[in-house]
Amino acid sequence: EVQLVESGGGLVKPGGSLRLSCAASGFTFSSYSMNWVRQAPGKGLEWVSSISSSSSYIYYADSVKGRFTISRDNAKNSLYLQMNSLRAEDTAVYYCQGNDWGTDHDYWGQGTLVTVSS
Amino acid sequence: DIQMTQSPSSLSASVGDRVTITCRASQGIRNDLGWYQQKPGKAPKRLIYAASSLQSGVPSRFSGSGSGTEFTLTISSLQPEDFATYYCLQHNSYSYTFGQGTKLEIK
Numbered sequence: 001e002v003q004l005v006e007s008g009g010g011l012v013k014p015g016g017s018l019r020l021s022c023a024a025s026g027f028t029f030s031s032y033s034m035n036w037v038r039q040a041p042g043k044g045l046e047w048v049s050s051i052s053s054s055s056s057y058i059y060y061a062d063s064v065k066g067r068f069t070i071s072r073d074n075a076k077n078s079l080y081l082q083m084n085s086l087r088a089e090d091t092a093v094y095y096c097q098g099n100d101w102g103t104d105h106d107y108w109g110q111g112t113l114v115t116v117s118s
Numbered sequence: 119d120i121q122m123t124q125s126p127s128s129l130s131a132s133v134g135d136r137v138t139i140t141c142r143a144s145q146g147i148r149n150d151l152g153w154y155q156q157k158p159g160k161a162p163k164r165l166i167y168a169a170s171s172l173q174s175g176v177p178s179r180f181s182g183s184g185s186g187t188e189f190t191l192t193i194s195s196l197q198p199e200d201f202a203t204y205y206c207l208q209h210n211s212y213s214y215t216f217g218q219g220t221k222l223e224i225k
Binding site for chain 2: 044046050108109
């Protein structure tokens with residue numbers, strides 16, 4: 001069974017930092033591009049960042065560029081998101097997602113809530 | 119960046135109705151588009167990939183069509199479990215972009 005389990009969310013003050021983790025199992029993690037997608041309370045989905053299978057290609061949404069860093073450890077089947085200089089508008093549920101766009105392989109975690117508030 | 123304009127933003131329909139949701143891309147994206155269903159408190163679930171391919175395990179009442187800039191998701195006969203919010207996602211170029219969402223409600 002495919003599983004993606006996020007952790008590391010919580011309450012943080014504006015300007016603070018948080019590191020999200022996503023543990024993958026049940027599929028060949030090292031073969032998949034991985035993404036972080038977020039959803040602010042009551043709002044739609046927003047793509048945050050992507051990393052290719054070998055970490056050769058990394059992309060960020062303009063809203064997080066320069067503040068967030070995506071990384072992965074294929075030996076540990078894990079994906080990470082280091083979030084610095086957090087703002088109130090970063091408050092959201094953060095989902096870990098893996099996919100192979102040309103196939104029906106599309107995997108999501110259950111999400112982890114990040115709340116940025118003083 | 120590619121913008122995705124999804125319509126309508128909300129829709130009231132009855133069980134058994136046929137409904138169509140549209141996404142328009144600000145520039146051509148070939149068929150690099152998926153459709154997702156999301157229920158409250160749950161992660162999104164992909165229904166359609168590559169614009170028109172049905173995800174494994176998804177009922178055949180869901181279908182997708184389109185290429186280039188205009189795409190549609192059709193539900194041929196609404197079932198009670200289909201009332202949810204639907205999103206399109208383009209992955210033709212970074213950054214990926216979701217549509218604004220369509221909330222499908224029971225009439």
